[in-house]
Amino acid sequence: MTSKKSDLFYNNEFVWEKVDKQEKEAIFSFNKDYMDFLDSAKTERESIKQIVKRAEKEGFVPFSEVKELKAGTKFYSVNKGKMAALVVMGNEPLENGLNIVGSHVDAPRIDIKQNPLYEDGGLALLKTHYYGGIRKYQWVTLPLALYGTVIKKNGEQIDISIGDKEDEPVFYISDLLPHLAKDQNKKTLGEGIEGENLNVIIGSLPFDDKDEDDKFKRNILEILNEKYGIEEEDFISAELEMVPAGKSRDVGLDRGLIAAHGHDDRVCAYASLDAIFETKNNAKTAVALFVDKEEIGSVGNTGMHSQFFNNLVAELIAIQNGQSSELILRRALANSNVLSADVAAALDPTYSSVSEKQNCAVLGKGVTLVKYTGSRGKGGSNDANAEFVGKVRKLFNDNGIHWQTSELGKVDQGGGGTIAYILANYNMNVIDMGVPVLSMHAPVEVVSKIDVYASYKAYLAFFDHFN
Numbered sequence: 001m002t003s004k005k006s007d008l009f010y011n012n013e014f015v016w017e018k019v020d021k022q023e024k025e026a027i028f029s030f031n032k033d034y035m036d037f038l039d040s041a042k043t044e045r046e047s048i049k050q051i052v053k054r055a056e057k058e059g060f061v062p063f064s065e066v067k068e069l070k071a072g073t074k075f076y077s078v079n080k081g082k083m084a085a086l087v088v089m090g091n092e093p094l095e096n097g098l099n100i101v102g103s104h105v106d107a108p109r110i111d112i113k114q115n116p117l118y119e120d121g122g123l124a125l126l127k128t129h130y131y132g133g134i135r136k137y138q139w140v141t142l143p144l145a146l147y148g149t150v151i152k153k154n155g156e157q158i159d160i161s162i163g164d165k166e167d168e169p170v171f172y173i174s175d176l177l178p179h180l181a182k183d184q185n186k187k188t189l190g191e192g193i194e195g196e197n198l199n200v201i202i203g204s205l206p207f208d209d210k211d212e213d214d215k216f217k218r219n220i221l222e223i224l225n226e227k228y229g230i231e232e233e234d235f236i237s238a239e240l241e242m243v244p245a246g247k248s249r250d251v252g253l254d255r256g257l258i259a260a261h262g263h264d265d266r267v268c269a270y271a272s273l274d275a276i277f278e279t280k281n282n283a284k285t286a287v288a289l290f291v292d293k294e295e296i297g298s299v300g301n302t303g304m305h306s307q308f309f310n311n312l313v314a315e316l317i318a319i320q321n322g323q324s325s326e327l328i329l330r331r332a333l334a335n336s337n338v339l340s341a342d343v344a345a346a347l348d349p350t351y352s353s354v355s356e357k358q359n360c361a362v363l364g365k366g367v368t369l370v371k372y373t374g375s376r377g378k379g380g381s382n383d384a385n386a387e388f389v390g391k392v393r394k395l396f397n398d399n400g401i402h403w404q405t406s407e408l409g410k411v412d413q414g415g416g417g418t419i420a421y422i423l424a425n426y427n428m429n430v431i432d433m434g435v436p437v438l439s440m441h442a443p444v445e446v447v448s449k450i451d452v453y454a455s456y457k458a459y460l461a462f463f464d465h466f467n
Helices: 021-039 044-057 215-228 232-237 263-277 308-321 326-334 349-354 386-398 420-424 449-465
Strands: 074-079 083-088 098-104 109-120 123-131 144-151 157-162 200-203 238-244 249-251 257-260 285-291 337-340 367-370 403-405 429-434 445-448
Touching: 021 257, 021 263, 021 449, 044 074, 044 083, 044 144, 044 263, 044 285, 083 263, 083 308, 098 263, 098 449, 109 144, 109 200, 109 215, 109 232, 123 215, 144 232, 200 215, 232 238, 257 449, 263 285, 263 429, 263 445, 263 449, 285 449, 308 326, 337 420, 337 449, 367 386, 367 449, 386 429, 386 449, 420 429, 429 449, 445 449
Parallel strands: 098 285, 098 337, 337 429, 367 403
Antiparallel strands: 074 083, 083 285, 109 123, 109 238, 123 200, 144 157, 144 238, 249 257, 257 445, 367 429
C-alpha cells in the first residue's frame, strides 16, 4: 500500500497556525509574566532572588527545613546567591534517577573592574572587563544600568540597582564620531572596539573644592558614600555589572516577539521554573536546576562544574536511606535524564548564509532539540545518543508538544557549547533543548512568544511523564 506523503515526510510547521484564540490568549498571558520576570532579573543574583520569591509563593520551602522526603515534597536550595535547585520529590527512590531540566541564569554583560574609578577629560569613568562572548561594538552608545553587590569593609552587604527606574540616571560607553573614525574604520569589526576602551561614564560634575586634584572622581565617591556608605576600597570586594537599561518590549505590530536583555538563558530558566510549579504526580524526582558561569565555561563554585548539585543529591539520599552512600549517589546520577535547557540560534533571514536551512531553528516553530553543539567536527559536544533522542521525541509527540530540531550554524562556520557535556560526564542521558533566539549574545535579543510557551509545555511533559 502506498503511504500518504504526510505520513512519510518530516514537516514542522509554524505553531501560530495551529493554535486557537483561547490558546493564543494563554500564550500572550504567559509571556507577559515572563517579561515581568525578565525585568526583575537583570543579573544572575537578581534571577535567583526572583526564582526563590516565586518558589516560596508556590509552596517550596528551604532545604534546611526538610525533615523527611515523600512524594510531592517541594523545596529549594541556593548556592552562594547565584545558583539554585528546585526539587519536587517523586514516587520512585532516588537511586532510579532524577528528571532534571538545567538552565543558566548568567548572561553576557560588562563587569566593573576591582579598581575601576578614575577621571579624565572632565568625566568620572569606570574601567570594565567584559563577561562572556560579546561583540564589543554592540555595547557602545547604549543607556546602561548598574547592578551588583558590594561588601563593605565592616562586612555589611549592599545591593545596588541604578538605571532601570524612570527617575534614575543611566550610564554610557562612548564611541568615536564618524567624522574622526578614519583609522577605526580600517579595523575589522572585532577590532574596532577594544576591551580596555569599554569605559563607563559615571559622572561629570566636579567636587566643590578648588584645591581637590581629582574633583570628578571625588564627587562620585562622595555620592556613593552618602547614599551607600561606600568607600573606594570597597570596590575590591564588589561584584558590579553593567546591563542594558530599560524593560523588555513587544516586537512588531502583531506583538508576537519579545526584545530583551538576557533571553540567553533566562528564557529557559523561566520556562522550567513555571514547569516545575505545575509538576504533579511525577514518578521520578523532578529538578529545575539554575546555574551560573555558563557563559565563561561553567567554572567556579557557582558553575555547573561545582559540586553543589552532587552534594545536594547526596544529602537527599542520606535523608531517604538513613545514611549516605557514594555508590547510590553514582547510580542516581547515572540513571538520571537531563534536558540541558539552553537557547538555540534562530535563522536570521538577513544573514541566512551562516545557517544550513534544513537543520536550523526557525522562530515560531516551537521548542528546539539540539542533538549536538560543539564546533566543526563536533568538538566539545555532548551529542545525545539516538535512544534518548527517540524517547524525548516520542514524549513530545504523545503530549502534543510543538518541537523542531537544529544545530548551531553551518558545520565550519563556528560553534558553541552548553552545560550538557558536564552532566553527561556522570553518565546521564542529556540533550540540549530550548528556545530559538535571534541576535544571541547581543545586548538585546529577540524570541518568539510561541516558542517560549512551547518550551514550558515541553519541560512540564518531561517532568511529569518521562520515565
